Amino acid sequence: MLAPVRSWAGPPTHASPNVHHLPKRCKRAGRPSRVPDVSGVSTTSGPLRLGSRGTALVPSALSRRLAAEPPHEARRAFQLARSRFLASDRIDMGQLAVELGVDRTSLFRWVGNRDALLSEVLWSLAAPTLDHADAETTASGPDRVVTLLSSFVSLMIDAPYFREFLRREPSRALRLLTTKDSAIQRRYIAVTRSLLEEEVAAGRLASPLPLDDLAYVLVRLSESFTYADLITGEEPSGARAAAAFSFVLGPTRTEQLT
Numbered sequence: 001m002l003a004p005v006r007s008w009a010g011p012p013t014h015a016s017p018n019v020h021h022l023p024k025r026c027k028r029a030g031r032p033s034r035v036p037d038v039s040g041v042s043t044t045s046g047p048l049r050l051g052s053r054g055t056a057l058v059p060s061a062l063s064r065r066l067a068a069e070p071p072h073e074a075r076r077a078f079q080l081a082r083s084r085f086l087a088s089d090r091i092d093m094g095q096l097a098v099e100l101g102v103d104r105t106s107l108f109r110w111v112g113n114r115d116a117l118l119s120e121v122l123w124s125l126a127a128p129t130l131d132h133a134d135a136e137t138t139a140s141g142p143d144r145v146v147t148l149l150s151s152f153v154s155l156m157i158d159a160p161y162f163r164e165f166l167r168r169e170p171s172r173a174l175r176l177l178t179t180k181d182s183a184i185q186r187r188y189i190a191v192t193r194s195l196l197e198e199e200v201a202a203g204r205l206a207s208p209l210p211l212d213d214l215a216y217v218l219v220r221l222s223e224s225f226t227y228a229d230l231i232t233g234e235e236p237s238g239a240r241a242a243a244a245f246s247f248v249l250g251p252t253r254t255e256q257l258t
Contacts, residue, residue: 050134051127053194054187062112062120063183074110076100081111082121088164091118115172119182125162126184129155130191141204142249145195149218149245153226154238170230178223189219205252217248 048056055063065074077100081091093114097107111117133151137144156162166173176182193215199205207214225241228234 049131050191050195051130054123054127054130054183054191057190057194058183058187060116060120060183062116065110066120072110073106077107077111078117078120078124081117082124085118085121085125085165086161088161090168091121093117115176115182118172119176119184122176123184123187125159126152126156126188129159140202141199141254142246142252144199145192145205145218145249146242146245148195149192149222150238150242153222153236153241156226157236157238166227166230174227174230178227185219185223188222189215192218204254205249206254207252214248214252218245221245221248 062074062078065072066078068075077096080096080099084091084096091114093107094104097104100107111120130148130152133148133155136151137147139147177184179185189212193211196205196207196211196215200207200211209217221244222241224231225237225244228236
């Protein structure tokens, strides 16, 4: 099993720019996947791993540049910014421009503003963490959802460079991670909905709520326990998140309906 920090340090995952329809099945044997059509995009290059679906379903201008072939100059700027983030350093646009040997105008034309760049860096670390959590989960139905999301919350809490970002820029972090100001929350909701839909399609989960609503509730719970120190002053807790997920998903157990 990968250590939490290494699971967050995986390579950036961005969808191919040639996107048309989402795969009908996941690589996970026996788990059909009817990924929701959140934005009308997907990939023809093969099944998407769980974390990669977020970018495919909710792309941004920068994510499209990062996926472009031949490589766009934005990729070089993104990789440098990502390495700075992993080193627990502040991403400074002026310093990045100097290190890249370009002016700030060129840098902003490549990657957008600082929030846009930070958002893609954050998601590039979240995506492989979701993949790791999914790979480590052997459960199915509501238990799969609880285990996967709880593991994701715990890995986020344990990543030192992520916690350093929250400590250094708490207001910006909450705005980018938990509001519509960036694609991160919308991607997390889209990924969670696709996870729920897999289990529904397999007959292992039956939601009394529309899946969009259930995915939103689960993501908000995830955020509440991941950023508890910033929101309420309490300690973040993966265990408490797991208890909350289990409570919410209790009515979705199909055995209760037979």
